[in-house]
Amino acid sequence: DVHHGAAFLSFHRVLLLIFENALRQKVPGVALLYFDSRLDQPLRDPTRSIIWSPQFLGTVKGRVTDGPFRFWQTPAGPLVRAGGHEGEYFTYRHIRAVMTRSRLEEISEPHAPPPFDFEIRHGDVHQHIGGIMAPAETAGFDPVFYMHHCFVDYLWEVFRRSQKEKGVDPTRDYPNRYGTAAHAPNALMGLGRLRNLHGMSDMYTTRMYTYEPSPTCSYRSPSCGSRYLTCEFRFGRPQCVTLEMITPTTPTAPFGSATNGQPQQPQRQRTPGFPNFPGSTFPGFPPTRRFTGRKKRQASRGNGRGRGNGVIDGSLMSNHGQNVLSQFGQNGFTQFAQNKTREMRQKKHEVRMGFNPHYENNMDVFQKITTEDEKEIILSPMTNMCPPTVPTNTIQNLFQMNGISDSRIWVYIPVQVIYKRQREQMVFESFPIEEGQLDVGKDIYDPTRYQSLKDNFIFNVNYSRSCRDMDGIFTKIMVHSDGLNYHGSFREFAVVDARQPYTSSTIYMAVKSPEKYHTEAIFQAYDPCGNVCKPYCKRFGHFQPCDGSLKLDNSPPKLYGMDYGEAIQLVWGITNEGIPKFRPDNIQLQFVCN
Structure with missing residues (x-):
């Protein structure tokens, strides 16, 4: 079991690399994205976040019938979600608590106290999305699993940088109290010949990939860099929050593109979007900007040391890094060195609703997105516009x-x-x-x-x-x-x-x-x-x-x-x-x- 022990984070880091490598065998240059659920947590009903529209991840309540993963069949049955019934997303408060610690043992099971138990917080997100994402045995059948775990990995990397600032070497910080035998430092991961300790190397984020920072805003700069985010000031400090859908999505609406409309406002900068996957079971993404605040894992660019033609030179690594690399064979991680993701664009209608023109940061407009079958989704520029008072959906169980x-x-x-x-x-x-x-x-x-x-x-x-x-x-x-x-x-x-x-x-x-x-x-x-x-x-x-x-x-x-x-x-x-x-x-x- 890769859960409830010290190997939880290191195992999933390697798993993400293997998964990304498998994707790149089909689509060279593709990169994983991370789902920063903190951006949705402040919403009164996070299931109405734009992230669950057909333009992004699709249905969050019941069988997935729209979006890029519509009507997927998995080894566990149809892809279903049960969003909003249990658990919760990450919050800034959760993460701030974790970042106050300095040792991996202090945030890892089985000995981390609840306020600092990183794995528990990660599990809450699984439960909040629900459906196939809830049981550990089936969670990997929902593509959101990998985006969620990329964010977990991103936060771990932030923690590791904090450790270095405190004088702690994260590569040597494997807990002595690690849990069951499966979490022992030299226990096999179950991923080739790799052992749990191999996941502690700094090789991954120094030579294979890096993360773009999560969006932020301030009083001086109230833009979050995306038309799908707004800067909220009611939390004691400025915070980027996802916009809500205020019209229901159509259950059978296909994954559509936006219609032609007014150009985007200057303060909404275009950023790299969701990669385009081929194949009938994963239809290509339309030419629109979709993922906002869920930044891609990004391989380092340029002529970095030991990166000629994208091939990793193991001779320039530490002994620990060479040991990790050797487990995957000659140039087994070459594909990870590439990162070519096309930019996506989207135009929008702007429907002015009579707000005071004094409001900035898109507070004076509603955005209207039209899908391919001419179904409209209207986004609220303000959170908590129509908080629900009763449950709005049943639970689709997996049986x-x-x-x-x-x-x-x-x-x-x-x-x-x-x-x-x-x-x-x-x-x-x-x-x-x-x-x-x-x-x-x-x-x-x-x-x-x-x-x-x-x-x-x-x-x-x-x-x-x-x-x-x-x-x-x-x-x-x-x-x-x-x-x-x-x-x-x-x-x-x-x-x-x-x-x-x-x-x-x-x-x-x-x-x-x-x-x-x-x-x-x-x-x-x-x-x-x-x-x-x-x-x-x-x-x-x-x-x-x-x-x-x-x-x-x-x-x-x-x-x-x-x-x-x-x-x-x-x-x-x-x-x-x-x-x-x-x-x-x-x-x-x-x-x-x-």
């Missing part, structure tokens, strides 16, 4: 079990989520009226205002709110099922009315079918602020606290449905009058969120 994707080998069980209103949600500004006057000092939904309820809702006046993700009428409770005697997982969410003091919702969770062999699975639930819900299992007709694990077999009475419809019928019946009637007796698992 993958032990490497096989097939929903027919799964069954469904009903799970009840009971929600008790939390102190984060005490005010909804729905006021009583007394003698014709609004009493704004009261909220009719606030249970602490009622004698019959207040004892059950203790409000701590000294409580400092640190999470705003529950400010809404509805709250989403995420529920997971993970196999204990099979390798597979399922994700679903319940939507509860956050105004009510108590409410419940029933969802239907998929687990391995116990028809041929019994099923053991464990369930977890949590709210948007990370508060974990308590599981209760039914024993002897009553719900009792438990660890959230269930064992199912095929003996009667069956407490599962062979499909979603049968699971519904377990808890819902129809009266003679045709009225649905709830029957909770067949529910074996509850989560109480309070």
